[in-house]
Amino acid sequence: MALWRTLSIPIASPLGLILSFLFIHFAVTTNVAIRVKTIIHNPSSGNLPVFKEAPAFRNGDSCGSNKSDLIHIAMTLDENYLRGTMAAVLSMLQHSTCPENLYFHFLCTHSHVELVSSIQSTFPYLNFKIYRFDSNRVRGKISRSIRHALDQPLNYARIYLADILPADVTRVLYLDSDLVVFDDVKKLWDVDMEDKVLAAPEYCQANFTVYFNHAFWSDQKLSKTFQGRNPCYFNTGVMVVDVDKWRRGWYTKKVEEWMTFQKKKRIYHLGSLPPFLLVLAGNIKPVDHRWNQHGLGGDNFEGKCRNIHPGPVSLLHWSGKGKPWLRLDSSKPCVVDYLWGSL
Numbered sequence: 001m002a003l004w005r006t007l008s009i010p011i012a013s014p015l016g017l018i019l020s021f022l023f024i025h026f027a028v029t030t031n032v033a034i035r036v037k038t039i040i041h042n043p044s045s046g047n048l049p050v051f052k053e054a055p056a057f058r059n060g061d062s063c064g065s066n067k068s069d070l071i072h073i074a075m076t077l078d079e080n081y082l083r084g085t086m087a088a089v090l091s092m093l094q095h096s097t098c099p100e101n102l103y104f105h106f107l108c109t110h111s112h113v114e115l116v117s118s119i120q121s122t123f124p125y126l127n128f129k130i131y132r133f134d135s136n137r138v139r140g141k142i143s144r145s146i147r148h149a150l151d152q153p154l155n156y157a158r159i160y161l162a163d164i165l166p167a168d169v170t171r172v173l174y175l176d177s178d179l180v181v182f183d184d185v186k187k188l189w190d191v192d193m194e195d196k197v198l199a200a201p202e203y204c205q206a207n208f209t210v211y212f213n214h215a216f217w218s219d220q221k222l223s224k225t226f227q228g229r230n231p232c233y234f235n236t237g238v239m240v241v242d243v244d245k246w247r248r249g250w251y252t253k254k255v256e257e258w259m260t261f262q263k264k265k266r267i268y269h270l271g272s273l274p275p276f277l278l279v280l281a282g283n284i285k286p287v288d289h290r291w292n293q294h295g296l297g298g299d300n301f302e303g304k305c306r307n308i309h310p311g312p313v314s315l316l317h318w319s320g321k322g323k324p325w326l327r328l329d330s331s332k333p334c335v336v337d338y339l340w341g342s343l
Protein backbone atom coordinates (compact mmCIF):
# COMPACT_ATOMS: atom_id res chain seq x y z
CA MET A 1 0.00 0.00 0.00
CA ALA A 2 1.30 3.40 -0.89
CA LEU A 3 -1.03 5.21 1.44
CA TRP A 4 1.03 4.89 4.58
CA ARG A 5 0.57 7.91 6.68
CA THR A 6 1.49 8.29 10.29
CA LEU A 7 0.95 11.54 12.08
CA SER A 8 3.81 12.62 14.23
CA ILE A 9 3.26 15.54 16.51
CA PRO A 10 6.23 16.73 18.54
CA ILE A 11 5.83 16.60 22.29
CA ALA A 12 5.03 19.94 23.91
CA SER A 13 4.54 21.64 20.56
CA PRO A 14 2.57 24.86 20.89
CA LEU A 15 -1.08 24.78 19.92
CA GLY A 16 -0.49 26.86 16.81
CA LEU A 17 1.99 24.37 15.52
CA ILE A 18 -0.46 21.53 16.02
CA LEU A 19 -3.19 23.43 14.24
CA SER A 20 -1.03 24.36 11.30
CA PHE A 21 0.21 20.79 11.18
CA LEU A 22 -3.33 19.52 10.93
CA PHE A 23 -4.10 21.91 8.12
CA ILE A 24 -0.96 20.94 6.26
CA HIS A 25 -1.83 17.31 6.74
CA PHE A 26 -5.32 17.94 5.47
CA ALA A 27 -3.95 19.70 2.41
CA VAL A 28 -1.58 16.83 1.73
CA THR A 29 -4.27 14.19 1.94
CA THR A 30 -6.86 15.86 -0.27
CA ASN A 31 -5.33 14.66 -3.51
CA VAL A 32 -5.28 11.11 -2.13
CA ALA A 33 -8.87 11.59 -1.08
CA ILE A 34 -10.01 12.00 -4.68
CA ARG A 35 -9.31 8.33 -5.21
CA VAL A 36 -10.54 6.97 -1.93
CA LYS A 37 -13.37 9.34 -1.16
CA THR A 38 -16.23 7.10 -0.17
CA ILE A 39 -18.48 8.85 2.24
CA ILE A 40 -21.30 10.68 0.56
CA HIS A 41 -24.20 11.76 2.63
CA ASN A 42 -27.40 11.65 0.69
CA PRO A 43 -30.34 12.26 3.00
CA SER A 44 -32.87 12.14 0.18
CA SER A 45 -32.57 8.40 -0.41
CA GLY A 46 -34.23 6.55 2.44
CA ASN A 47 -33.15 6.50 6.05
CA LEU A 48 -29.55 5.53 5.60
CA PRO A 49 -26.86 7.62 4.01
CA VAL A 50 -25.59 6.33 0.67
CA PHE A 51 -21.92 5.55 0.31
CA LYS A 52 -19.80 5.30 -2.77
CA GLU A 53 -18.26 1.92 -3.44
CA ALA A 54 -14.74 1.58 -2.09
CA PRO A 55 -12.06 0.11 -4.34
CA ALA A 56 -10.73 -3.41 -3.73
CA PHE A 57 -7.78 -3.40 -1.36
CA ARG A 58 -5.26 -6.15 -2.13
CA ASN A 59 -2.78 -7.93 0.10
CA GLY A 60 0.91 -7.13 -0.20
CA ASP A 61 3.36 -9.90 -1.19
CA SER A 62 4.41 -10.49 2.41
CA CYS A 63 0.89 -11.44 3.51
CA GLY A 64 -0.08 -14.98 4.45
CA SER A 65 -3.40 -16.40 3.43
CA ASN A 66 -3.84 -18.91 6.23
CA LYS A 67 -6.77 -18.76 8.56
CA SER A 68 -4.27 -17.98 11.29
CA ASP A 69 -3.28 -14.80 9.46
CA LEU A 70 -6.75 -13.29 9.89
CA ILE A 71 -7.12 -10.20 12.04
CA HIS A 72 -10.47 -10.31 13.79
CA ILE A 73 -12.07 -6.92 14.36
CA ALA A 74 -15.32 -6.52 16.27
CA MET A 75 -17.45 -3.40 15.96
CA THR A 76 -21.05 -2.53 16.63
CA LEU A 77 -23.29 -1.57 13.74
CA ASP A 78 -26.01 0.99 14.18
CA GLU A 79 -27.80 3.51 11.96
CA ASN A 80 -26.69 6.49 14.02
CA TYR A 81 -23.04 5.56 13.75
CA LEU A 82 -23.05 4.08 10.25
CA ARG A 83 -20.98 6.89 8.78
CA GLY A 84 -18.47 6.40 11.53
CA THR A 85 -18.31 2.67 10.84
CA MET A 86 -17.73 3.23 7.13
CA ALA A 87 -14.92 5.68 7.80
CA ALA A 88 -13.31 3.39 10.37
CA VAL A 89 -13.40 0.37 8.05
CA LEU A 90 -12.10 2.36 5.09
CA SER A 91 -9.25 3.79 7.14
CA MET A 92 -8.22 0.31 8.26
CA LEU A 93 -8.28 -1.08 4.72
CA GLN A 94 -6.30 1.88 3.42
CA HIS A 95 -3.54 1.53 5.94
CA SER A 96 -3.21 -2.25 6.11
CA THR A 97 -0.38 -4.05 4.36
CA CYS A 98 -2.69 -7.08 4.32
CA PRO A 99 -6.22 -5.65 3.96
CA GLU A 100 -7.62 -8.98 2.73
CA ASN A 101 -6.71 -10.51 6.10
CA LEU A 102 -9.03 -8.17 7.99
CA TYR A 103 -12.15 -9.96 9.14
CA PHE A 104 -14.96 -7.86 10.57
CA HIS A 105 -17.48 -9.05 13.13
CA PHE A 106 -20.37 -6.60 13.29
CA LEU A 107 -22.79 -6.64 16.20
CA CYS A 108 -26.23 -5.10 15.85
CA THR A 109 -29.38 -5.13 17.91
CA HIS A 110 -32.30 -5.29 15.51
CA SER A 111 -33.34 -5.76 11.92
CA HIS A 112 -30.15 -5.25 10.05
CA VAL A 113 -31.06 -5.94 6.42
CA GLU A 114 -30.44 -2.35 5.32
CA LEU A 115 -27.25 -2.04 7.32
CA VAL A 116 -25.88 -5.23 5.83
CA SER A 117 -26.64 -4.20 2.27
CA SER A 118 -25.08 -0.84 2.97
CA ILE A 119 -21.84 -2.48 4.12
CA GLN A 120 -21.97 -4.93 1.23
CA SER A 121 -22.44 -2.31 -1.45
CA THR A 122 -19.79 -0.01 0.00
CA PHE A 123 -17.20 -2.75 0.56
CA PRO A 124 -18.01 -5.56 -1.91
CA TYR A 125 -14.75 -7.37 -1.06
CA LEU A 126 -14.95 -7.14 2.70
CA ASN A 127 -14.75 -10.25 4.89
CA PHE A 128 -17.43 -9.78 7.45
CA LYS A 129 -20.11 -11.46 9.49
CA ILE A 130 -23.12 -9.96 11.24
CA TYR A 131 -24.26 -11.01 14.69
CA ARG A 132 -27.40 -10.12 16.49
CA PHE A 133 -26.82 -8.79 19.97
CA ASP A 134 -29.87 -9.46 22.11
CA SER A 135 -30.34 -6.27 24.10
CA ASN A 136 -32.41 -8.18 26.66
CA ARG A 137 -29.11 -9.50 27.95
CA VAL A 138 -28.33 -6.12 29.45
CA ARG A 139 -31.65 -4.36 29.64
CA GLY A 140 -32.13 -4.87 33.37
CA LYS A 141 -28.49 -4.18 34.11
CA ILE A 142 -28.02 -0.73 32.62
CA SER A 143 -28.01 2.08 35.10
CA ARG A 144 -28.63 5.64 33.94
CA SER A 145 -25.42 7.49 33.17
CA ILE A 146 -24.69 11.18 32.80
CA ARG A 147 -25.06 10.93 29.02
CA HIS A 148 -28.04 9.17 27.49
CA ALA A 149 -26.05 7.88 24.50
CA LEU A 150 -23.96 5.78 26.86
CA ASP A 151 -27.05 3.89 28.01
CA GLN A 152 -27.71 2.21 24.66
CA PRO A 153 -27.63 -1.59 25.00
CA LEU A 154 -25.25 -1.87 22.04
CA ASN A 155 -22.70 0.04 24.09
CA TYR A 156 -22.55 -2.99 26.36
CA ALA A 157 -22.14 -5.55 23.57
CA ARG A 158 -18.34 -5.50 24.03
CA ILE A 159 -18.81 -7.31 27.33
CA TYR A 160 -20.38 -10.26 25.49
CA LEU A 161 -17.88 -10.64 22.65
CA ALA A 162 -16.55 -13.91 24.03
CA ASP A 163 -20.04 -15.43 23.96
CA ILE A 164 -21.03 -14.00 20.60
CA LEU A 165 -17.94 -14.72 18.50
CA PRO A 166 -17.34 -18.23 17.15
CA ALA A 167 -15.12 -20.46 19.27
CA ASP A 168 -12.28 -20.41 16.74
CA VAL A 169 -11.82 -16.68 17.26
CA THR A 170 -9.33 -16.57 20.09
CA ARG A 171 -8.23 -12.95 19.88
CA VAL A 172 -10.24 -9.94 18.84
CA LEU A 173 -9.64 -6.27 18.34
CA TYR A 174 -12.67 -4.34 19.60
CA LEU A 175 -13.10 -0.88 18.11
CA ASP A 176 -15.65 1.87 18.59
CA SER A 177 -17.30 3.33 15.49
CA ASP A 178 -16.19 6.93 16.07
CA LEU A 179 -12.54 6.48 15.18
CA VAL A 180 -10.18 6.27 12.23
CA VAL A 181 -6.72 4.75 11.98
CA PHE A 182 -3.62 6.07 10.23
CA ASP A 183 -1.48 3.00 10.69
CA ASP A 184 -1.57 -0.77 10.10
CA VAL A 185 -3.88 -2.32 12.72
CA LYS A 186 -1.77 -5.47 12.52
CA LYS A 187 0.79 -3.70 14.69
CA LEU A 188 -1.80 -3.32 17.41
CA TRP A 189 -3.17 -6.81 16.80
CA ASP A 190 0.30 -8.36 17.21
CA VAL A 191 0.73 -7.02 20.76
CA ASP A 192 2.34 -9.50 23.13
CA MET A 193 -0.43 -9.94 25.68
CA GLU A 194 1.83 -11.88 28.07
CA ASP A 195 -0.56 -13.35 30.65
CA LYS A 196 -3.19 -10.59 30.31
CA VAL A 197 -6.74 -10.93 29.07
CA LEU A 198 -6.89 -7.38 27.68
CA ALA A 199 -4.47 -4.94 26.06
CA ALA A 200 -5.14 -1.21 25.65
CA PRO A 201 -3.45 2.13 26.12
CA GLU A 202 -3.41 2.91 29.83
CA TYR A 203 -3.44 6.39 31.41
CA CYS A 204 -1.88 6.32 34.83
CA GLN A 205 -1.58 10.10 35.11
CA ALA A 206 -5.37 10.50 34.93
CA ASN A 207 -7.08 10.88 38.30
CA PHE A 208 -8.62 7.45 38.76
CA THR A 209 -10.72 8.57 41.74
CA VAL A 210 -13.17 10.42 39.51
CA TYR A 211 -14.54 7.29 37.85
CA PHE A 212 -16.28 6.26 41.06
CA ASN A 213 -18.35 8.26 43.48
CA HIS A 214 -18.08 8.98 47.17
CA ALA A 215 -20.31 6.04 48.07
CA PHE A 216 -17.72 3.76 46.52
CA TRP A 217 -14.56 5.24 48.00
CA SER A 218 -16.06 5.76 51.45
CA ASP A 219 -17.19 2.14 51.72
CA GLN A 220 -14.48 0.17 53.49
CA LYS A 221 -15.10 -3.03 51.60
CA LEU A 222 -15.68 -1.52 48.14
CA SER A 223 -12.68 0.79 48.27
CA LYS A 224 -10.49 -2.27 48.70
CA THR A 225 -11.53 -3.53 45.25
CA PHE A 226 -8.27 -2.30 43.73
CA GLN A 227 -6.03 -3.52 46.52
CA GLY A 228 -2.83 -5.03 45.19
CA ARG A 229 -3.26 -3.35 41.77
CA ASN A 230 -2.15 -0.02 40.42
CA PRO A 231 -5.45 0.88 38.76
CA CYS A 232 -5.23 3.20 35.76
CA TYR A 233 -7.90 4.48 33.43
CA PHE A 234 -8.15 2.82 30.04
CA ASN A 235 -10.62 3.57 27.27
CA THR A 236 -12.84 0.63 26.30
CA GLY A 237 -13.22 1.86 22.72
CA VAL A 238 -9.93 0.28 21.61
CA MET A 239 -9.09 -3.07 23.17
CA VAL A 240 -7.31 -6.24 22.18
CA VAL A 241 -9.03 -9.10 23.97
CA ASP A 242 -7.76 -12.63 24.47
CA VAL A 243 -11.17 -14.18 23.97
CA ASP A 244 -10.03 -17.63 25.16
CA LYS A 245 -8.76 -16.25 28.46
CA TRP A 246 -11.86 -14.10 28.80
CA ARG A 247 -14.05 -17.19 28.41
CA ARG A 248 -12.01 -19.33 30.77
CA GLY A 249 -11.85 -16.58 33.40
CA TRP A 250 -15.62 -15.87 33.29
CA TYR A 251 -14.97 -12.18 32.71
CA THR A 252 -18.43 -11.55 31.28
CA LYS A 253 -19.91 -12.68 34.56
CA LYS A 254 -17.44 -10.60 36.57
CA VAL A 255 -18.34 -7.42 34.67
CA GLU A 256 -22.06 -8.20 34.86
CA GLU A 257 -21.83 -8.66 38.64
CA TRP A 258 -20.66 -5.08 39.02
CA MET A 259 -23.46 -3.85 36.78
CA THR A 260 -25.97 -5.67 38.95
CA PHE A 261 -24.34 -4.21 42.04
CA GLN A 262 -24.58 -0.70 40.59
CA LYS A 263 -28.35 -1.16 40.18
CA LYS A 264 -28.62 -1.72 43.94
CA LYS A 265 -26.10 0.84 45.09
CA ARG A 266 -24.92 3.59 42.74
CA ILE A 267 -21.11 3.68 42.74
CA TYR A 268 -20.35 5.36 39.37
CA HIS A 269 -21.87 7.68 36.76
CA LEU A 270 -20.55 6.52 33.38
CA GLY A 271 -22.01 3.68 31.28
CA SER A 272 -20.03 0.57 30.46
CA LEU A 273 -16.57 1.84 31.39
CA PRO A 274 -16.57 1.62 35.22
CA PRO A 275 -17.49 -2.09 35.45
CA PHE A 276 -14.60 -2.77 33.06
CA LEU A 277 -12.29 -0.74 35.28
CA LEU A 278 -13.50 -2.54 38.40
CA VAL A 279 -12.60 -5.90 36.95
CA LEU A 280 -9.51 -5.11 34.91
CA ALA A 281 -7.88 -1.77 35.77
CA GLY A 282 -4.29 -2.33 36.86
CA ASN A 283 -4.28 -5.76 35.29
CA ILE A 284 -4.07 -5.09 31.57
CA LYS A 285 -1.23 -5.08 29.07
CA PRO A 286 -0.47 -1.43 28.31
CA VAL A 287 -0.23 -0.46 24.65
CA ASP A 288 1.41 2.65 23.17
CA HIS A 289 -0.82 5.73 23.54
CA ARG A 290 -0.62 6.35 19.80
CA TRP A 291 -3.31 3.68 19.43
CA ASN A 292 -6.03 5.68 21.12
CA GLN A 293 -5.97 9.44 20.87
CA HIS A 294 -9.35 9.63 22.53
CA GLY A 295 -11.62 12.42 23.72
CA LEU A 296 -11.76 14.25 20.38
CA GLY A 297 -15.55 14.43 20.69
CA GLY A 298 -15.09 16.75 23.65
CA ASP A 299 -16.48 16.23 27.11
CA ASN A 300 -19.60 14.34 28.06
CA PHE A 301 -21.80 17.36 28.65
CA GLU A 302 -20.93 20.10 26.21
CA GLY A 303 -18.88 18.50 23.45
CA LYS A 304 -16.27 21.25 23.23
CA CYS A 305 -13.39 20.88 20.79
CA ARG A 306 -10.38 19.05 22.12
CA ASN A 307 -6.88 18.98 20.79
CA ILE A 308 -4.77 15.98 20.03
CA HIS A 309 -2.51 14.96 22.90
CA PRO A 310 1.21 15.29 22.28
CA GLY A 311 2.99 12.33 20.71
CA PRO A 312 2.63 10.18 17.60
CA VAL A 313 -0.83 9.19 16.41
CA SER A 314 -1.95 5.90 14.88
CA LEU A 315 -5.63 6.18 15.76
CA LEU A 316 -7.92 9.15 16.33
CA HIS A 317 -10.99 8.57 18.47
CA TRP A 318 -13.91 10.98 18.77
CA SER A 319 -15.07 9.69 22.13
CA GLY A 320 -17.19 12.16 24.06
CA LYS A 321 -20.32 13.95 22.99
CA GLY A 322 -19.37 15.47 19.62
CA LYS A 323 -19.08 13.33 16.49
CA PRO A 324 -17.14 14.59 13.47
CA TRP A 325 -19.83 13.77 10.89
CA LEU A 326 -22.43 15.75 12.84
CA ARG A 327 -20.13 18.70 13.44
CA LEU A 328 -19.08 18.76 9.77
CA ASP A 329 -22.76 18.64 8.71
CA SER A 330 -23.60 21.51 10.99
CA SER A 331 -20.70 23.55 9.54
CA LYS A 332 -19.24 23.92 13.01
CA PRO A 333 -16.42 21.38 12.88
CA CYS A 334 -13.44 21.23 15.17
CA VAL A 335 -10.06 21.28 13.46
CA VAL A 336 -9.47 17.55 13.95
CA ASP A 337 -12.81 16.81 12.27
CA TYR A 338 -11.25 17.72 8.92
CA LEU A 339 -9.03 14.67 9.27
CA TRP A 340 -12.13 12.51 9.53
CA GLY A 341 -13.74 14.37 6.64
CA SER A 342 -10.70 13.93 4.41
CA LEU A 343 -11.20 10.17 4.20
Ligand SMILES: *[C@@H]1O[C@H](CO)[C@@H](O)[C@H](O)[C@H]1NC(C)=O
Pocket residue numbers: 064065066068
Ligand atom coordinates in the same frame (compact mmCIF):
# COMPACT_ATOMS: atom_id res chain seq x y z
C1 LIG B 1 -0.45 -22.37 6.98
O1 LIG B 1 -0.02 -22.55 8.31
C2 LIG B 1 0.56 -23.80 8.54
C3 LIG B 1 0.86 -23.95 10.02
O2 LIG B 1 0.92 -22.71 10.66
C4 LIG B 1 1.81 -23.95 7.66
O3 LIG B 1 2.40 -25.20 7.86
C5 LIG B 1 1.43 -23.77 6.20
O4 LIG B 1 2.57 -23.78 5.40
C6 LIG B 1 0.69 -22.47 6.00
N1 LIG B 1 0.18 -22.39 4.65
C7 LIG B 1 0.32 -21.32 3.89
C8 LIG B 1 -0.30 -21.39 2.53
O5 LIG B 1 0.91 -20.32 4.24
Ligand SMILES: *[C@@H]1O[C@H](CO)[C@@H](O)[C@H](O)[C@H]1NC(C)=O
Pocket residue numbers: 207208209210
Ligand atom coordinates in the same frame (compact mmCIF):
# COMPACT_ATOMS: atom_id res chain seq x y z
C1 LIG C 1 -8.65 13.32 42.26
O1 LIG C 1 -10.04 13.61 42.24
C2 LIG C 1 -10.62 13.62 43.52
C3 LIG C 1 -12.13 13.73 43.34
O2 LIG C 1 -12.49 14.76 42.46
C4 LIG C 1 -10.02 14.75 44.34
O3 LIG C 1 -10.61 14.79 45.62
C5 LIG C 1 -8.52 14.52 44.44
O4 LIG C 1 -7.92 15.59 45.11
C6 LIG C 1 -7.89 14.34 43.07
N1 LIG C 1 -6.50 13.92 43.23
C7 LIG C 1 -5.51 14.49 42.59
C8 LIG C 1 -4.16 13.92 42.84
O5 LIG C 1 -5.66 15.41 41.80
